[in-house]
Amino acid sequence: MSQTQNKQIVLNERPQRGPITDKTFRTETNEIKQPGEGEVLVKVEYVSIDPTMRGWLNDVRSYLPPVQIGAVMRATSIGRVIKSNDSNFKEGDLVFDSFGWQEYWTGPGKAIQKRVTPEGGRDIDHMGLYGLTGMTAYVGLFEIGKLEDGDHVVISGAAGAVGQIATQIAVAHPKCKVTAIAGSQEKLDYLKKLGAHNVLNYKDADFKKQFKAIDNIDVYFDNVGGEILDLALGQLNPYARIIACGAISAYNAEKPTPIYNYFNLVSMKSTMRGFIVLDHADKFKQGSEYLAGLVKENKLKADYHVTYGLDTCVNTLRDMFEGKNFGKTVVSLKDQKEQEEEGFGKSRL
Ligand SMILES: NC(=O)c1ccc[n+]([C@@H]2O[C@H](COP(=O)([O-])OP(=O)(O)OC[C@H]3O[C@@H](n4cnc5c(N)ncnc54)[C@H](OP(=O)(O)O)[C@@H]3O)[C@@H](O)[C@H]2O)c1
Incomplete structure (x- = not known):
């Protein structure tokens, strides 16, 4: 050497x-x-x-x-x-x-x-795919989000590392409907290619209006926190699950964004659970096999x-x-x- x-x-x-x-x-x-x-x-x-x-x-x-x-x-x-x-x-x-x-x-x-x-x-x-990114998407949706057939799944940060895999897992899941959120038209086009049924750009001037027009939510995969989390809280179905994966909107922020719709967790009998993927190493083998299966079926890239x-x-x-x-x-x-x-x-x- x-x-x-x-x-x-x-x-x-x-x-x-x-x-x-x-x-x-x-x-x-x-x-x-x-x-x-x-x-x-x-x-x-x-x-x-x-x-x-x-x-x-x-x-x-x-x-x-x-x-x-x-x-x-x-x-x-x-x-x-x-x-x-x-x-x-x-x-x-x-x-x-x-x-x-x-x-x-x-x-x-x-x-x-x-x-x-x-x-x-x-x-x-x-x-x-088979590293912490893929495992975060897998553990988030199945262990924390308790993904079920037919759920309406909303994913923020959807064109990023975790988001793109979570989007494809949800798209592949029986009868699920997926709304994917990202910050540019190019990303929305990409998410459509991944199979998302509905795509929203959170930078659009009328984003809030667009968000209010989507169906109520069964599973919200939260990568960004802040205002989008608050909107999601305002639109939960009964027994919804919020996967608190990350809050990138807060990492560089001067002060936290207020959350107004918190009480819907109570009225909609819903759960919001944070997790750190490193704590779920016992699920990684299963997760890798699951993702490899989707790759084989050409449902995941x-x-x-x-x-x-x-x-x-x-x-x-x-x-x-x-x-x-x-x-x-x-x-x-x-x-x-x-x-x-x-x-x-x-x-x-
Ligand atoms: N809990 C865990 O164990 C775990 C593990 C891994 C990652 N995470 C978390 O998961 C999230 C995604 O991580 P990642 O590695 O997959 O990153 P990533 O999504 O590949 O990259 C971050 C993306 O966030 C979006 N973003 C940046 N600022 C934003 C803002 N103010 N509001 C909304 N979106 C914003 C950007 O996309 P746009 O163009 O769409 O804005 C950017 O591409 C992060 O919050 C991260 O901390 C958690």
Whole structure:
């Protein structure tokens, strides 16, 4: 191995309320740490970009501790073992963990997971379709949302990573009707291609009026919180289920959006339940098999928004808050030309 330096993006300072700034992160180059006994050295190939990263930058109590100042930015990742002092791993093994925004990771083999890509599959699917993204959509709809035949399912953030998979699962479910919400005409066209029965652009001036014209809701898959959540609360069927998956509209907000329709949870005997996908690892095997089944039946496709090189991580995260991604957002640290030849970075739908 000729490479000796490891480029890393570390947290430089915590952003105040609002979006990340040019000072939030800084790039460092350090010597690659050689693996000790029981350790492996991993060359990172893909790093994830997720809305939740904004929350990890705040010094508050949450489902994971905040990223510390000076620490490598946390990110789930896929890589290949290039040196191993752990008998369970050999050079070339594909591995998954939170390797972070850096080119190389060194640490104990027992802390990371080996992954095998099935023949004809793509390594990138460990980040999206069969990764936490796909599992969030699956667990959200079935474990939290208790999806039933014939439900009217409304999904916000529907053209994003979790949203696109949730949309397709709901479309494939017997007799369900799916209303998908996103922020541009291009995304609405994409959602129609995914099979959504009804599509709404939340940026339209008359969005509220359009929303009020849809049928009452059995399942609301909430990726965005805020005003859209409030509208959904105002339009529940009895025994509706709200899947509190995320609230991207709040992550950069100066102050929370008021919720006026809360009492409908009582009058419509409905439930709203939050969840963190990491707590549902016991369902991942079942979830992967379910999604693979839909893929086989040609009812599910995963789209990726890929940028190239570690230097793109920060702007790609910013862009996500402006809705520039379709599907799962991933930064590839692999050779761009080689990847483009494989079809990455272009819509695969
Ligand atoms: N609970 C869990 O375990 C879990 C796991 C994974 C993700 N999540 C949550 O699920 C949600 C989706 O995550 P993802 O990874 O799939 O991200 P994503 O949907 O791929 O990307 C975020 C999308 O949110 C939309 N957006 C941005 N600002 C918005 C705003 N102010 N109002 C409405 N929409 C806005 C943008 O699309 P538009 O163009 O449509 O605006 C953007 O493309 C996030 O809230 C995330 O935190 C939760």
